[in-house]
Amino acid sequence: MKIISIANQKGGCGKTTTAINLASTLGSQGQRTLLIDLDPQAHATLGLNMDDQNSLYNCISRLTPHKLKIKDIIKQVTRNFDIVPSNVLVGTLEQELADEIGREVKLSDIITEVKDRYDYILIDCPPSLGFLTVNAIRASDEIIIPVETSRFSMQGVDHLMDIVHLIRERLNHPVLAKVLITMFDSRLRHSFVMLGKIKEKFTGMLFETIVHTNVKLKEAAVMGESVIRYDKYCRGSKDYFSLAREILTLDGRQFMVEKEVKVASVAQKKKALIQQDTQEEVVLAEGTSVRMKELIQKETEGLLNPTAFVLNAPDAKSVYVTGSFNDWSLDESCRMSNSEGVWNLRLNLKPGLYKYQFIVDGKWQQDPQNTRKERNSFGDINSLVEVKS
Ligand SMILES: Nc1ncnc2c1ncn2[C@@H]1O[C@H](COP(=O)(O)OP(=O)(O)O)[C@@H](O)[C@H]1O
Ligand SMILES: [Mg+2]
Structure with missing residues (x-):
């Protein structure tokens, strides 16, 4: 089981897009995945049409009259992909817990209750370095820092890294930090200049995968879907498949392992039988690569x-x-x-x-x-x- 935070205090660098689409792709690979939306703006929740009156606020706050356990607020998005929704109340926790001892481990304690149900837990962080992000990093094994190839994108990563080091030294909790290049526009010369600078600055910390600019990622969010459900064959899907493959390979798990997918599908079989579209996904998950190859071959035969x-x-x-x-x-x-x-x-x-x-x-x-x-x-x-x- 691995917990990964997606963090960068800069807004608009692709945190939520990465959180939604990595979670959904890992789920499609038979990995039981939970996405925790920790941003009071609830973009991940809204981007998946999962808004709810409950959030982590109900699990953490001492003031709420509706105290709940994390398992009570988890919602299923698709097969193998669940979400803990967020709402604006999550933003009040910072003040409420300002003076509380052990406030950095609140989220970590809560996650422990559901840890054994999942292979991956992803946390979509807010665009700030306050209580919520510190809690997320403290709960995580790894942190993905999305950096877009714009001029200001690298500013602030140092500050985030300081916090990672502080959590390692003061709270004795090592976290592996990796940088993901997002919104790479290969039509712009400027992107290549920035790519060079990012590579130089973050040597040894970069994912090989680069997420390109792709309008389908924007459209999918507007439609309340992950990109692999919205358009499985677009550039955005390809990039997030590639990121999932890289992460699974680094973790010693195989991409599209038939056996793992089947194990997961047994546990989900009942749901799959009830929900037509979920059932369709089971079939797709087990045979996507073969079907994809067949489809491409058929469509392009004699044409290329x-x-x-x-x-x-x-x-x-x-x-x-x-x-x-x-x-x-x-x-x-x-x-x-x-x-x-x-x-x-x-x-x-x-x-x-x-x-x-x-x-x-x-x-x-x-x-x-x-x-x-x-x-x-x-x-x-x-x-x-x-x-x-
Ligand atoms: N690779 C991409 N290509 C095109 N648009 C993207 C891409 N990644 C993110 N976006 C869009 O950019 C905006 C900000 O992305 P988002 O993931 O919400 O950033 P953050 O969570 O860091 O604030 C959103 O409108 C999103 O749809
Ligand atoms: Mg966001």
């Missing part, structure tokens, strides 16, 4: 054409190619191979006209060998390639 990208750059250390064919995203699938200074990559693309650029050691450039090009809205040149049917 191998397209070679080549760049002569003998002094380069890394070269990527990205373009409209992959929504300008950047990951290992667009890294080019070096053969004696000539970089190349063959991609299977559907017929169509695509814009693309090379990224040579972080710098964007057009294809010097290609005369088909056009100016883009950033003021530089995209190369064009036409894939014939």
